[in-house]
Amino acid sequence: MSSRQSHFCQTIASRFRILYCVAVLLWIAAALVRLSVRDLSPFSFVTVLYYVSPGVLLFLSAGLLMFLAGAIRKYRLAATWGMLAVVVAHCAGSHQVFSVQQTDSARQHKTYHLLLWNICHGRHGWENIAEEINRHQADIIALVEAGAPSEEMRAFWKKHVPGYDISFLGGEMVLLTKGNSTAVRARKIGRQGQVREVDLILDGHSLTTMVVDIHGRPDLPRGESIRDLANLLKTRQAQPVLIAGDFNTPSESPLFQPLHRQSINAFEVAGQGYSPTWPWVLPVLVLDQIWGNDHIRFDCCHTVWSNASDHSAVISEFHFE
Secondary structure (H helix, E strand, O other): OOHHHHHHHHHHHHHHHHHHHHHHHHHHHHHHHHHOOOOOOOOHHHHHHHHOOOHHHHHHHHHHHHHHHHHOOOHHHHHHHHHHHHHHHHHOOOOOOOOOOOOHHHHHOOOEEEEEEEOHHHOOOHHHHHHHHHOOOOOEEEEEOOOOOOHHHHHHHHHHOOOOEEEEEEOOEEEEEOOEEEEEEEEEEOOOEEEEEEEEEEOOEEEEEEEEEEOOOOOOOOHHHHHHHHHHHHOOOOOOEEEEEEOOOOOOOHHHHHHHOOOEEHHHHHEOOOOOOEOOOOOOEOOEEEEEOOOEEEEEEEEEOOOOOOOOEEEEEEEEO
């Protein structure tokens, strides 16, 4: 081997070592944040690190570090990273992929379907979105980032998704329901979050559906928005309440504790399959979520991947308690 070739190989090996060391430091920092403060830190850069390092990415990056360690002939380190990848994969595993048997309670009650979907302002084609929606025939359809309200859009929904009562809620949120909406209330939650309360009559059942959209910038706090939502829910506990929206907050975040005290997450109690909803093509974050209070029982919940949006849709089957 010539001296030039030897120098080139040494340069490549040196760059691999630098890349490996930087990647290790980032991985350790992300793992420490996830094991400690998570998104409760007052420092925005720590919160951003938490949001960009979900379990799936930690698993993939541990696998990458295994190969990098092997490339620089650190075989014991490669074996260590391989073991860490297995541990992270186990901890970040998805819900069961087999069908859940209906409970006796579910068999005795009529069940309904709620479809939640962030449709990305219709950028991937309104007809594609309508076609996907019609595949599921949900009783309630909550749409986020659904474009500005207009008579043209009302005509579109009537034509392409027929048989639904249409409510334009403002803030690019739309609710389609096979029941009748009787009242809509707009509220701000936190600094840049919003919720729309829609009172419905569904087969004689009174139901309040809250459609939520919380800002997506990772450096802006979400805690205030979720606390305001929980406080609002506290005043609505006398009747069934469904909450559906894009929280732009991973479902495992401790910020959801106020909401957990008085409601349940549909995927946590009845989820099937892979729960992350963003981004397309490989979702790694559970941003779109469905919740219900004590008057709601969830029988199943799953996500639906589609190239009509950068978010997966979430579909839940529920009945009234």
